[in-house]
Amino acid sequence: MASFVKRSVLCLIPFLLLAVVAVGEVATSADDELTTFIVHVHPHEDHELATADEKKTWYTSYLPEDGRLVHAYHHVATGFAARLTRRELNEVSSAMPGFLAAIPEEVYVPLTTHTPEFLGLVTNPPNGSVYGSDRGAGVIIGVIDTGVFPFHPSFADAGMPPPPARWKGRCDFVNASACNNKLIGARSFVTTTKPILNGTAGNTEPFDDGGHGTHTASTAAGSAVAGAHVLGQARGVATGMAPRAHVAVYKVCNATACLGSDVLAAVDAAVADGCDVVSLSLGAASHPFYLDAVAVAALGAVEKGVFVSAAAGNSGPNATSLSNEAPWVLTVAASTMDRAIRSTVQLGNGAAFHGESAYQPTNVSSSSSFYPLVQVGAALCGPGSLDGADVRGKIVVCQLGGGPGRNITRVMKGQVVRDAGGAGMVLVNSFPIGYTTLAEAHVLPASHVDHAASLAIRSYMSSTANPVARIVFGGTVLGTRSAPVMAGFSSRGPGLQDPSILKPDVTGPGVNVLAAWPTQVGPPPTQLDDGVPRGGPTFNIISGTSMSTPHLSGIAAAIKSVHPTWSPAAIKSAIMTTADPTDRSSGGGLLLDEQHRPADWFAAGAGHVSPEKAADQGLVYDIDPRDYVGYLCGLYNSSQNVSVVARRRVDCSAVAAVHGSALNYPSISVVFPRRWNTSRAVVVRRTARNVGTKVPVTYAVTVDMPAGGDVAVDVSPRELVFTEVGQEQSFDVAVTARRSGTGARKVVQGALRWVSGRYTVRSPISVSFD
The missing domain is CATH 3.50.30.30 (Glucose Oxidase; domain 1)
Incomplete structure (x- = not known):
């Protein structure tokens, strides 16, 4: 696998992730060269504009001529994208009230029959299933990708109701019948007016140029298709994780590339259209969040109640190779099935x-x-x-x-x-x-x-x-091998932006995943005397964190259909605290990595997703999206940079800073300096909300850490008693290092579990000496 870094550019081509390539910094752009910049603004109150058209007119008034405005953002970002020279940008930045920052365009390159059963999900669930037969009903998943082949039977709408009344999107196929009650919307943000890498432009219709988007969309919410196979192999019923959910596809890539300004515009549109879940099989080299268009867009979506899942990356097994590290995003790693x-x-x-x-x-x-x-x-x-x-x-x-x-x-x-x-x-x-x-x-x-x-x-x-x-x-x-096992290509933590947030969050099926494909795969038509079955609906088997991400997007949609009032953070918590850290096929041994050694949390996160348990969890750790502003102020201590991510004016001097380890996250990560006073402990607080239906209920804590090691973990109180549904209880976790001095980096990992008669709520713990 080719994986390399050059000029902060990360190539992730081999395993079908979408990877970012920075075109250039403002300081190095040629003075007279047109470059697309994402411009963040916070207009003064005298310039507050009520409608999207008013905003667009205001933005355009500062641009040198018509046609320079690429996108105006309204929901997940405040500002616009425009094609400008460096000189023109300097003029716009000095003249426009509330100008904050301009980020150069980024170019992104386009890099189940068995998984439902492997995950404990079946087409006709037995009595006792949390989901019943309507997994994902009433939920809309927005897939940001390469478009879709709408005529595939995975997007047939037999038995599907019309989309919810909140749906405000549209279908931009010339053939209006391409959309239906399953595929309810499709839009393209790849226009014929913008050159992409090689100077070619994309189809203005949202057709899938390569197959990646069709594959991910059907994995998340494809309808059941009997007799699916790839060249006669992996036969079965192909179905998405949330087969009753609606799908809206937003094309941001042609066959060769995608643009960051289009990704931001697509998430902006998905939120405005009424999507409940946004699935991003996209990634990038690690950037500060204020320079990361996906991080900015995702926070805007989460603040409006939209769940966002994104790929961890395909640069494993190298450490610190993650994409999409922001704590408001579910970061998904990839592992195998049996x-x-x-x-x-x-x-x-x-x-x-x-x-x-x-x-x-x-x-x-x-x-x-x-x-x-x-x-x-x-x-x-x-x-x-x-x-x-x-x-x-x-x-x-x-x-x-x-x-x-x-x-x-x-x-x-x-x-x-x-x-x-x-x-x-x-x-x-x-x-x-x-x-x-x-x-x-x-x-x-x-x-x-x-x-x-x-x-x-x-x-x-x-x-x-x-x-x-x-x-x-x-x-x-x-059933002939250990599974799940971490994929060698799956990117690893710790995160570069903030190691106090343990990433990735969870792993899901990402190796040899069968899903819909626009065309027949395999040898060319001239080689048809090989006895291989062909014909019928076309599918393909591919691998990558791009494949594990829509699994989690569909599972999140299924949970949302059962718990419509749960916030994105609550859904994320339920997924993480029920994840399984064991090998399902070896009698309870630890989940393994690509070398068949026990996988650490930097590879597997909280463990392998368990969809049924996630939809029936007893406690969740919720986060008010406003808390992320304090977190950002603690991380960057720059009002301007935080304002870019928060999309509103923030004065960090007036905001209580929150360290990453103190954020009410479902996992715990503490980083000690190499020299540490062992008489002190780092104390982090978590607040759990009772979402179980039976009260009163008592949870007792168990701490699983290596015996006799360098780290001690104590929890107070040792029991949590809930007398009401929705009641919250807080507890403190004291992490004490029994080690001091210098030496190579060392990591001690374990978990804490809150256990009642019915539920186990597990949080990974990672303690690093750096």
Whole structure:
């Protein structure tokens, strides 16, 4: 996997996240070069404007000419986006009352049949299910992505009621029948007037140019489609997490790129249209929140009661590689499920190693002959790398990843091998990605094997002058491996902006996820004698935190349908405090990472989502969105920067600052300096609200920390007694370090659990010495 940082630019192409690329700072923009800037303003009270049209007219009056205004923001940001030169920006900033800041345009690059069952959700739930048969009913999910293919059966509306009366959105397809009671809205913010990276413009209709948006939207709330499969594999009923929810799609990307000003405009529109949940499979290199358009938009949405989930990123397993760290966002990591689409590599020495591939032609069987096994050069198998190489009729070993700055996908590698006459491909992992394997729609016989298998295969190749191998296909297999396991590509904490907020928040299915796709995948139509089933609705299997995010968006929508009065923070708390930190298939052992070691909280967050438990939790930790202003003042101590994020004028000298560890967050993170006076403790307070229906009820606390370690955690009081529904009780958590002196960074992690007769409310604890 290629993952690198250059000029604060983070490339996350290989696993289908949307990653940010900064075009440039104001100070380095050419004086006469037109650049899109997001301009934040807080007009003086004399300039308060009542309507959107009045605001737009006012903004335009300060711009040099018509056509420069790109977007005017009204709900999740205060200001506008405009194309200006640096000189023009300086003139606008000096003339416009209430000018705060101008942020250069950012360019974003476009990077289930089994998951409902794996998560304990089924199409026809049994008696006792919290959700009943209407999971997500009455809730609207806004998907900010690459658009949608509206005619896919995953967006059929049989049995769906009309959208709620609050819905104010629209459908911008020329064919009005493209929208219905399932797909209730679709808009494009990719216009023909804005160049994107390569100078090309997008379709003004919100059609999906690549498939990413169709996949994420159907994962969140797709209707049930029987007989779904990818090239005959992973057969079953494909359904979203909230199949009764309505979907609105906001296109912010064409086939090659997306613009940050469009993302902000799309979230602004989703809030105005009446969405309850916003799903963002988008990410960026870490920025201060006042420079992060997604963080600004998300806070505006949360303040209006809209739940926001966003991808953690695909730069794992590197530490501090997270995207979307803001505490008001649910940050979603990616992990596996217990399904394999098996493709086995058999070597000439008798050894065999299970890998995966979605393409499994029947004209290649276990009786097939062995083929020579070769590796060419660095084995990257990028375009041109096999030119002149003798690989015809051979199986080629290719390394996962593409080298710095190169977007070479796994399927692309197979195409290179196929074009060079290769008979098959073995895709091998480097050490960091460990045991993570991907079942993709390759264009030739292939197998993606883990790092242990990679070492054994290369050892065999070096031990003989004529290494041979064959690929044997085993089809779809369920329940044969530990799951969930963290994906090697899933980004890790701690967060760079504020390590006192433990991130990511939770993990969900993000590896080999089947969902809707606009077109047929796999080998080209000329290769139709392989016995692979084709036809019918088209689906694809892809991986990334882009895939885990809509799972959580749909689950949040399902919880919202059961608890319509819960705030975004309450829903987030219920998801996190019921998350499972154990491996479901190994009798209760800890959830594992990509090396099959116990995963820490910086990889898995609170653990793997448990949807049924999340909708029936006893206590929640709620946060008034106004508390985030005090948090921001404590984080930045800059009224101007906080005003940008808060979208209103803030005087931090008049606001009580709140440290991140003191925010009423469902997890606890404390960071000690390397030298620490062990006679003192850090005390953080949490306030729990009783949302259970039976009172009175008593919760007793249990602290799970490593015995005899460097950290002691005490909780006071030891019991919480609730006599009313909705009652709140506070408690203090004292964290004492038993260690001092200097040394390498060390992290001690555990949890505290409030347990009643029915509920367990679990909060991860992370204590770091830095």
